[in-house]
Amino acid sequence: MPDSRRPVLVTRRLPQPALDRIAEHCDMTLYEGSGAMPRDELLEGISGKAGAVTLLTDKVDDEFLDAAGPGLRIVANYAVGFDNLDVPACTARGVMASNTPDVLTETTADTAWALMMAAARRVPEGDRFLRARTPWVWGPMMMLGQDVHHKTMGIVGFGRIGHALARRARGFGMRVVYFDVYRPSPELEAELGAEYRDLDDLLAESDFVSLHVNLTEETRHLMNAERLGRMKPTAVLVNTSRGPVIDEAALAEALRDGVIFAAGLDVFEKEPEVHPALLELENAVVIPHLGSATVDTRIAMGLLAADNLIAALDGERPPTLLNPDLLKR
Numbered sequence: 345m346p347d348s349r350r351p352v353l354v355t356r357r358l359p360q361p362a363l364d365r366i367a368e369h370c371d372m373t374l375y376e377g378s379g380a381m382p383r384d385e386l387l388e389g390i391s392g393k394a395g396a397v398t399l400l401t402d403k404v405d406d407e408f409l410d411a412a413g414p415g416l417r418i419v420a421n422y423a424v425g426f427d428n429l430d431v432p433a434c435t436a437r438g439v440m441a442s443n444t445p446d447v448l449t450e451t452t453a454d455t456a457w458a459l460m461m462a463a464a465r466r467v468p469e470g471d472r473f474l475r476a477r478t479p480w481v482w483g484p485m486m487m488l489g490q491d492v493h494h495k496t497m498g499i500v501g502f503g504r505i506g507h508a509l510a511r512r513a514r515g516f517g518m519r520v521v522y523f524d525v526y527r528p529s530p531e532l533e534a535e536l537g538a539e540y541r542d543l544d545d546l547l548a549e550s551d552f553v554s555l556h557v558n559l560t561e562e563t564r565h566l567m568n569a570e571r572l573g574r575m576k577p578t579a580v581l582v583n584t585s586r587g588p589v590i591d592e593a594a595l596a597e598a599l600r601d602g603v604i605f606a607a608g609l610d611v612f613e614k615e616p617e618v619h620p621a622l623l624e625l626e627n628a629v630v631i632p633h634l635g636s637a638t639v640d641t642r643i644a645m646g647l648l649a650a651d652n653l654i655a656a657l658d659g660e661r662p663p664t665l666l667n668p669d670l671l672k673r
């Protein structure tokens with residue numbers, strides 16, 4: 345029986361196994377709209393709740409926490425990225441915050457790989473070309489792309505997803521270089537066959553640059569015109585992290601002017617909008633934030649978010665808690 349003392353808000357329809365698990369343990373209010381929960385409804389809906397499952401489209405800030413009231417115990421974000429959560433504000437009010445790491449690592453690395461291959465080998469462009477019924481015969485110079493195998497992969501942000509990408513790159517006989525402010529152990533570096541470079545050297549040396557950083561004030565517009573200009577004219581830039589890590593207007597110019605060869609983008613600076621100049625460019629491969637979008641992974645994310653929610657309401661430590669300092673109090 346759902347416990348009416350544990351009212352929770354789920355801000356979007358999740359895969360059914362996750363909703364079933366939440367409904368079994370809590371008194372669940374589910375937003376059934378097709379898009380992001382409108383802000384006024386979100387603030388009204390969170391009032392008096394003990395927990396919430398939020399999405400990257402929901403901003404959890406002081407206003408949200410005020411609207412929730414003092415009974416809120418956990419905000420369980422359905423995403424590994426948590427730039428939509430003001431974690432220090434949650435901590436200050438004794439509210440736990442959690443995300444969904446690990447379960448989406450391999451799937452997101454697959455998406456980065458797919459974008460890289462698609463952009464390097466001009467797959468969407470070829471598809472559009474045929475669908476436009478363009479007359480053609482096989483030709484030695486037709487739609488030439490860039491090799492992926494045995495090239496150099498530069499990984500910016502060397503966390504779980506970066507490591508998973510390095511493993512894929514090794515399977516393609518690539519050299520792997522990485523940049524991160526945190527260095528992995530020498531053993532892990534050796535296992536992944538990855539060498540550290542500072543960011544400028546990585547950009548100059550890599551044939552493929554894949555971004556896997558969190559969005560913070562330091563990483564906003566990390567890839568600006570100047571850094572794009574350091575990349576090889578044959579290079580491909582891939583982003584499955586967060587859109588604002590790239591200055592999209594600068595990227596569109598770089599793609600148009602041949603500063604770099606192509607880009608594969610899953611995320612956008614002003615999501616869900618895509619910079620109109622990118623949509624005009626054949627060498628920009630764009631997909632609508634599908635990094636973790638497989639059936640199995642979205643179920644796994646939902647179950648992990650549910651487990652975080654329920655653990656906090658049961659007075660236990662959520663498995664992937666973002667503010668463990670709270671428990672020391």
Ligand code: DGY
Nearest residue numbers: 422423424425635636
């Ligand atoms: C995340 O988890 O942060 C993705 O962007 C959505 O899966």
